[in-house]
């Protein structure tokens with residue numbers, strides 16, 4: 346086991362780096378922070394199935410790799426399908442005593458929001474429904490970044506992308522973000538969580554729990570993208586933190602269907618603090634921002650009702 | 663370890679079957695310092711060893727080392743933080759997040 350005790354404080358995060366530097370992810374890439382910490386909780390023999398996208402192309406430029414685990418390159422749509430197949434093969438090999446059946450080899454699937462919310466949704470659903478013992482991690486940078494910032498169903502309302510440009514008719518993406526958590530929940534899987542790089546202790550502990558679960562688990566990680574969101578390189582963590590402080594992003598953990606907010610926000614910030622530091626929202630007018638604030642308020646109300654307490658408080662600044 | 667870039671891949675025969683990469687963690691050989699316009703400099707006397715710069719670096723370029731350090735005011739620490747200047751891309755997250763502003767980004771001169 347990579348980490349065999351709960352991560353409660355920053356000092357519990359292992360020092361050892363299992364994800365090598367020298368990759369070609371952009372300066373300040375949020376997904377790079379996600380991968381660094383995800384790799385820390387894995388065993389040496391963990392098998393990684395990785396859907397194509399930014400992380401895949403920037404960490405495995407032949408003849409080198411940033412990974413220190415068995416790692417499989419995949420197409421865009423089949424991350425969960427391949428992870429399912431690997432897990433089933435491991436089971437068969439163990440049943441036939443070809444591999445020692447006391448050896449526990451975990452399979453971890455990793456894909457972007459495009460590869461998960463859009464084209465990979467069908468294979469993800471199949472994997473969750475068949476109850477494969479796979480930990481699935483979606484790093485969400487809210488667009489197809491690798492191919493040049495095209496919108497995905499994870500792109501939020503009003504955001505600029507190259508396929509939701511700003512003109513007289515279109516003012517960024519007209520639709521809201523898809524709710525992948527509720528989709529996962531509908532499959533009745535044992536562990537679902539949302540995580541955020543600005544809260545590393547919470548994130549790594551969720552990785553650890555999702556990894557430990559026997560059965561399918563899903564961790565949805567908020568991972569800012571500096572060029573795609575038009576943010577300053579040093580603002581990656583600031584933006585991630587503001588997402589939580591404004592209620593745009595809620596830190597959830599759903600164990601056997603029971604939801605809980607792991608990072609409570611008693612006093613919420615107005616969403617403009619979050620929007621105004623990102624170039625992808627630069628075109629928004631004050632009234633657009635109020636529309637988004639109303640959407641956030643509704644979301645927060647829904648979450649509070651669901652978890653049965655005021656986990657996210659009112660807007661105070 | 664033999665550096666992968668020194669390998670001969672001039673024909674397909676030298677490429678491993680299936681295009682697999684049997685050299686784990688080898689991007690570490692790639693130096694990404696040329697991406698940098700600013701370089702982080704840690705003030706060891708100001709640093710309170712909180713670990714935040716280490717945890718937030720996207721390039722694992724803040725190294726946590728078991729090196730004792732005593733500040734001029736007499737505070738003793740068992741660890742220190744150093745910048746891996748071969749891999750730091752100069753994003754500035756460490757300096758921005760440091761709670762005591764112990765990291766300064768200075769222009770890189772080449």
Ligand SMILES: Cc1ncc(C[n+]2csc(CCOP(=O)(O)OP(=O)(O)O)c2C)c(N)n1
Pocket residue numbers: 397398399400420421422456457458459460461486488489490491492497
């Ligand atoms: C079937 C198919 N269509 C298109 C592509 C090209 N393609 C590769 S990665 C990618 C976008 C990936 O987006 P996402 O999953 O969000 O990852 P990100 O690049 O944002 O990290 C696309 C469109 C492909 N590889 N396969």
Ligand code: SF4
Pocket residue numbers: 369370371372373374375376377399400403486490491569570571572573
């Ligand atoms: S485009 Fe965005 S997600 Fe992709 S490597 Fe750069 S910062 Fe990371």
Ligand code: SF4
Pocket residue numbers: 373702718719720721722723724745749750751752753754755756757
């Ligand atoms: S500037 Fe960026 S890459 Fe360099 S050490 Fe700081 S956080 Fe890491």
Ligand code: SF4
Pocket residue numbers: 704708709710711712713714715716743756759760761762763764765
């Ligand atoms: S963030 Fe600042 S105080 Fe904390 S360890 Fe890094 S340099 Fe030291």
Ligand SMILES: [Mg+2]
Pocket residue numbers: 398457458459484485486487488489490
């Ligand atoms: Mg994406």
